[in-house]
Amino acid sequence: MQRRTLMKAALTAVTLTALQTTTALAENPVLKIGFVGVTSGPAAAWGISNQRSMETRAAWINETGGYEIGGTTYDIEIVSFDDQKDPKRAIAGMEKMAQEGIHYVVGPNVDDGAAAVRPVAEASDIMYFPYAFPKELYTAPASNAVLGMIANYQSGPAIYKHLMENEGVKTVAFIAANESDPLSQRDGGVAAAKELGLDVVSDSVTYQVDTTDFTPVLTPILRSRPDLLVLSGVSPANAPQLIRSARELGFEGLISTETAQDAGVLAEGAGDLANGFISVGGASTPELASPMMNEFVDRYTKMFGEYNDESNTKVYALEYILETLKATPEAIDDVSAFKASMDSFSAPNPYMNGDEQLTYVGMTSFGQKRQIAVPLVVNVYQDGAFETMFIARVD
Amino acid sequence: MEQILANGVYLGSQYAMIALGLTLIFALMNVLNFAHGQMYVIGGFVTYTLYGQWGIPFVLALLMSCITLAIIGALIEKYLFAPVIKGSSREESTMLLAAGIAFLLDALILLVFGEKQRGVPKIVDGVFNWDFRVIMPYDRILICVLAILSIVAFIALMQYTKTGRALRALAQDRTAAQLMGVNVDRYSMIGFALGALLAGLVGGLLVTITGINLGMGGPTSIKAFMMVMIGGAGVISGAIWGGFILGFLEAFGLAYLSQYGDITYLLIFVSLMIFLAIRPQGLMGKPWG
Missing domain, CATH: 3.40.50.2300 (Response regulator)
Structure with missing residues (x-):
């Protein structure tokens, strides 16, 4: 009897909750x-x-x-x-x-x-x-x-041009994961760099997405001593490791990507070695955020x-x-x-x-309006946070 | 060449560690543990939380990773694998269970630790540079040494302790071991816990170098399977050989083939297929299992 009463009470409670939810x-x-x-x-x-x-x-x-x-x-x-x-x-x-x-x-x-x-x-x-x-x-x-x-073929040229004019970048190397997105972004980046007159010293090195140690991957690239190392389409998971390995191998040039990154992930994964890393963000910096x-x-x-x-x-x-x-x-x-x-x-x-x-x-x-207008904010990572390097617009 | 050899040793030692736990579980229970990679990830996250977030000393955090994974492994064996093995003679039952556990652990990792890549502060600063012929950060050297020491300790445990002898007996012939008085249920649980502990140990060690994220589990399992198949499924020495062979293949491939694009793994997979067609039991395995 008690069990039946308990069942009835439970059923009533469930029904009432469901009705309440529906009403809400x-x-x-x-x-x-x-x-x-x-x-x-x-x-x-x-x-x-x-x-x-x-x-x-x-x-x-x-x-x-x-x-x-x-x-x-x-x-x-x-x-x-x-x-x-x-x-x-x-x-x-x-x-x-x-x-x-x-x-x-x-x-x-x-x-x-x-x-x-x-x-x-x-x-x-x-x-x-x-x-x-x-x-x-x-x-x-x-x-x-x-x-x-913002697509990489829109942000890439803007970043390269800025670095050519302000940092004296003349040579560039590309590295990408062996997947369709990063590879197509690399190809777009290489074409844009060549069009701007940059000397592309390495563009064939790729890595598996499950790579656990980037030292062997980066060693042949860094021998070409580029002024700028572009991590094409790099995921937030791989970016800190690539930066860390490159710096530990003695690379002193600039490192950039055209994908968005997370400052916390960079801080944890690469620490101060990520200082100076250039990436694309949104309305992220304190001076821009409403x-x-x-x-x-x-x-x-x-x-x-x-x-x-x-x-x-x-x-x-x-x-x-x-x-x-x-x-x-x-x-x-x-x-x-x-x-x-x-x-x-x-x-x-x-x-x-x-x-x-x-x-x-x-x-x-694209010849038609099929892109949302977000600001092209190019960030540079410094001591755990992003600072705005420059802002540009698409179209 | 010196750099390539150093990279090979480093990669080989970490790969061997990853493969050891997987092959141990396979040897003891004939279970292909698809969740091995997820256990590795949990080990990394535990070390990250304790060492990276709470500031507990690294060695203690590593120890806690090992203990956590050993407990998880023991529970999984006792309440999931043991009943399924007893109730079903079909091998695919344990495979499906292992795959299910892998998905479950992935979902739990996402809930508990989130989707982001995580990393911890370096345990040792500085880079060893031998006249630009060999460049290796000190933390990688330390992790490599620790991995090799762990492998040696594991072999010693298997060779010279009562538990190790019982586990080896179990791996050789389960029925005979039972007839000789080995408590099969107990040692199966201990063996699975030990396999999971090794996953936790390597996860805890490598989080200091590679960081850790939710998605590392699946690819890690696949790589571990490759190493086990190269060396011979269920053979401890085979897993070590498999790990070092894969490590050196990667190091040489990435050094000499990088200008042709990412064909290193393509060639490794093709070589593995040819090798297994000629020697399906792997390097150290026996044709009869």
Whole structure:
């Protein structure tokens, strides 16, 4: 008898909780935004910083009453899918988004995944924001992909030119992981360096992503004594080890990359040896970050225990989607309306000080506006933090 | 050439350490432990937390990594592998279990330690430079020496202690060992714990050089399998040979083939396929198992 009473009480409690949850969710209609990217394995940091940025922002919006689009206030729900950096899984992820009726997806994080999901996205009316650089994704006739960051063929030349003019760099060597993204970024970097008149002294050395000791990998490169060593497409996991090995082998030149890095990871993995390391960041430095950016960092840290500097760039995609939908409410269910509004869309950039605007760019690189405008902030690591080296713009 | 040889010795010693634990578990239980790499990662994270975050002396942190992994290994053997081995005679049951444990550990590592690459302060500063013929940071030399000493200690344990003799008996013939009075259940657990301890030890040692991250487990397991297959599955000396052979192949390949792109591992894999086609039992293994 007692057991039956206990069962009844438990059942009642579960029912009440479920009803309460439904009521809470039912206060605002839900707008689902998808994320398909890598959140496990060696490149997990890339996707997790995306996912957590989106979840932090969504929780923030929901906590403050929701997001108003066309007179309706929505709660934002992030639907995530781990593609494990596998194109087949990325396709499955995008199909899941289509099945859930989602029209706006952030990701995938890598070139082959982004290319693989294109047919699904186009057939299912999904706009997606990859962190991958192949130009064919963003040039006509493709029109559903929007580059979520600065591409290496945009940042690389700017960095090399700056270093040629200010640091007297004349020779450059490239090293890349033996994977599609880093290799294509290396090839783009080599072409850009040659076009600028740099002497490329080494561009064939690659390494396995699971390399545990970079000394043997770097030894042949450093014999060519380059002024600048470019770590093409280097992941945050490998960057500290490469820097440390290069410095321990006596390399005194400059080291740079065109990917975003995390200051904490560099500090732990390479310490002072990482001083002077040049990388690409977002609105990260104290002089650029707006109060809203600082609050985002605080909320992210509270939610997940630790901030990731890569999120300085990753925070933007969701904001662009929501701001564009706010400007064009019918685009919630009509992707063509979203595309039509991209040419003229403009809204204040809430994450940067000053009069910066959120706009779509990419005319120079892609012939159409299929890239979000994030500032090209080139950072230099110094004593545990990034300092702004210079700021440039795409287009 | 001196630099290549030094790189080979360093890589070989760490690889041999990684392979030892895997081959020990295989020898004792005929289990391909796909979670070996994840155990290595946990060892690295424990040392990172204790030494890098809490400031506990490195040696103590390393010891705690070993103990933590030994406990995890013992629990996994007692509550997961032992029941499955008793209940199923199909080898794929333990393989699936091992793969499942690998995924579980990956998820737990992400939850507990996060997704970021982690590193610890250097345990020794400075770089050994012999007239630019051999350049090797002192911490790498120290880790290399510690790895070689650990291998020697492990061999001594297996050769000269009662536990080692019981484990070797178990590896040679489980039924005969049982008939001779060896407590098979107990020593299986001890053996698995010892294999996991070795993973924790090498993880704790290498976190000082390579750092550690969530994704290192899978690739580490694959490399360990390669070394074990080269040396002969389940043979301790084979794992050591396998580790040093792979280390030297990498060191020479990266030095002489780098100008042709990343063909070092391509050639290593092709060589491994040809080698296994000719000698499937590996260098030190016996054709009958």
